[in-house]
Amino acid sequence: MTAMRSVSLVFLVCFWACAFAMAGSGDGCLDVYWTDVEGGAATLIVTPAGESVLIDTGMPGERDPGRILDTVKNKAGLEQIDHLVVTHFDIDHYGGTADIAKQIDIGTIYDPGLPEDDDALMDRLAPYLKAAKGRRKVLGPGDSIPLKHAPGSEPLDLRCLTAAKEFVKASAKQTRANPQCSAHKDKDTDTSQNANSIVLLLSFGPFKFLDAADLTWNLEKRLVCPDNLVGAVDVFQVNHHGLDRSNNPVLIRSIRPRVAVMNNGHKKGCQPETFRTLSETRSIKAIYQVHRNINAGPKGNTDPKRIANLDQNCQAEIIKLSVNPSGKTYTVSIPSKKTKETFRTKGQP
């Protein structure tokens, strides 16, 4: 065997190890898991130090908390959730918090600030506020979730770019004119909770992942116009489950993702305008969906190989992302299908 071949063999073994290893197992990978919460959100990040950040908790009841805990305990091998971010106060994002908190220890809980002007919503938030009592923090633009650094590991940062309609300030290198901005056309002003979404940018060495929750059209533009506050990313969690009120092409073309992961349900999200934008964005090499959308035909869904759950009555299969310890490559897998694809991080030869 030539030296070259043995190097690539070692490389492949590592990809395999990262894609199918348990989290916190000391493999040095950064992992992200998308649990199927049927068109809600539950994105779990596990760092090389074995620390965990759950972003959103699906709906209340048994189904979504049960699925999320299965991912946390059985797929990721965790015994606690160190940080929980509730991106905004829609029930498909905060709903499962109280039920999950009864079944596993949760460290700090972050949210964008309470909707104190909405009495009815404040009433509905009672179980959340009880679960979050004594460990709740408001996350604002520019704040980072404090994460432990594993010795010898690449720099790691999970930073809030936007929350409650406030944005981080552009750095000097972000103030170059963005040519995409001239294509923007406003949609109706969003007065819903979606507009308050916390937007998180995860960086691990050269690798970048954007989770902008349910941010909507006009605010998406403000993330990249006039200054591109995000930059280019590798993986993009499609906004708002793939609804057309979000996923402004100006945002998606400005951040130029290579992989898009959509947390849609069998009927919710994956709408035509969004799917067309993703399909026509040249940087995107693979679209992954948590679910097949039964309202759209084959042309409105991605390749079935990249859909974790094809049937309405599904087994709630997950999508998993594993970033190599160097941050230079990453693998997206659907463990139930034993499929995996490896991509090179942007800017890597």
Ligand SMILES: [Zn+2]
């Ligand atoms: Zn949502």
